[in-house]
Amino acid sequence: xxxxxEIKRMKANRAKDTALIxxxxxxxxxxxxxxxxxxxxxxxxxxxxxxxxxISTEQWDDVDENEGILMRNVFLKGEDTDTRYIYAxxxxxxxxxxxxxxxxxxxxxxxxxxxxxxxxxxxxxRIIDINTIDSNIMHAMFSVKGDISCRVYKIYINKAxxxxxxxxxxxxxxxxx
Numbered sequence: 001x002x003x004x005x006e007i008k009r010m011k012a013n014r015a016k017d018t019a020l021i022x023x024x025x026x027x028x029x030x031x032x033x034x035x036x037x038x039x040x041x042x043x044x045x046x047x048x049x050x051x052x053x054x055i056s057t058e059q060w061d062d063v064d065e066n067e068g069i070l071m072r073n074v075f076l077k078g079e080d081t082d083t084r085y086i087y088a089x090x091x092x093x094x095x096x097x098x099x100x101x102x103x104x105x106x107x108x109x110x111x112x113x114x115x116x117x118x119x120x121x122x123x124x125x126r127i128i129d130i131n132t133i134d135s136n137i138m139h140a141m142f143s144v145k146g147d148i149s150c151r152v153y154k155i156y157i158n159k160a161x162x163x164x165x166x167x168x169x170x171x172x173x174x175x176x177x
Contacts, residue, residue: 030111030113030114030116030117031076031086031088031111031113031167032045032076032111032113032114033113033117035076035085035086038174039078039081039083039085041078041079041080041081042078042079042080043076043077043078043079043085043111044076044077044078044079044109045074045075045076045109045110045111045114046074046075046076046077046084047072047073047074047109048073048074048075049071049072049073050070050071050072050073050106051070051071052068052069052070052071053068053069053070053071054066054067054068054069055069055091059091060091060164062093062154062161062164063093067093067095068094068095069091069092069093069094070090070091070092070093070094070105070106071089071090071091071092072089072090072092072105073087073088073089073090074087074088074090074111075087075088076088076111083173084141084142084143084170085169085170085173086167086168086169087138087141087142087167087168088165088166088167088168089165089166090112090163090164090165090166091163091164091165092105092162092163093160093161093162093163094106096157096158096160096161096162097157097162098119098121098157100119101115101116101119101121104118112155112163112165121157122157122158123155123156123157124155124156124159125153125154125155125156126153126154126156127151127152127153128152128153128154129150129151129152130149130150130151130152131149131150132147132148132149132150132171133147133148133149133150133168134147134148135148138168138170141168142168142170142173144170144172144173145172146170146171146172147171148168148169148170148171149168149169149171150166150167150168150169151166151167151169152164152165152166152167153165
């Protein structure tokens with residue numbers, strides 16, 4: 001099955017979204033830059049949690065059972081409005097990252113896309129899933145009602161899967177723009 005056919009299948013399985021949410025979900029560049037353009041404000045990274053953990057191959061089939069993974073949870077939010085636009089949960093194989101990338105990720109409140117751009121690192125993003133959820137937990141996190149769009153993707157660096165990222169987008173925020 002081709003990538004285009006797979007993306008069409010995934011889109012058909014979720015509710016009809018606005019053009020802006022589709023743009024955000026299919027973006028293959030810096031999410032923070034895209035959000036800044038859409039909402040006309042600078043986007044800040046609100047680091048909620050960052051810790052090393054072990055995960056099972058059921059969660060991510062590219063990793064070894066004993067491999068240390070950095071788990072990082074953030075909100076991307078407006079600097080002026082404090083609006084939470086996206087919640088992202090990332091599993092990161094630190095040993096697959098260039099040293100300066102890993103240092104910035106661990107020691108600064110920078111977004112992944114911002115670091116990729118800073119060091120001009122060649123990457124490839126593969127979208128694994130796009131869907132819509134109805135989650136009370138997510139509604140409370142964003143202070144919204146209605147559908148939450150979700151995308152899961154991997155970022156490859158030097159042809160190796162380095163990150164598994166899940167992002168949640170409250171459709172209500174993108175529909176009102």
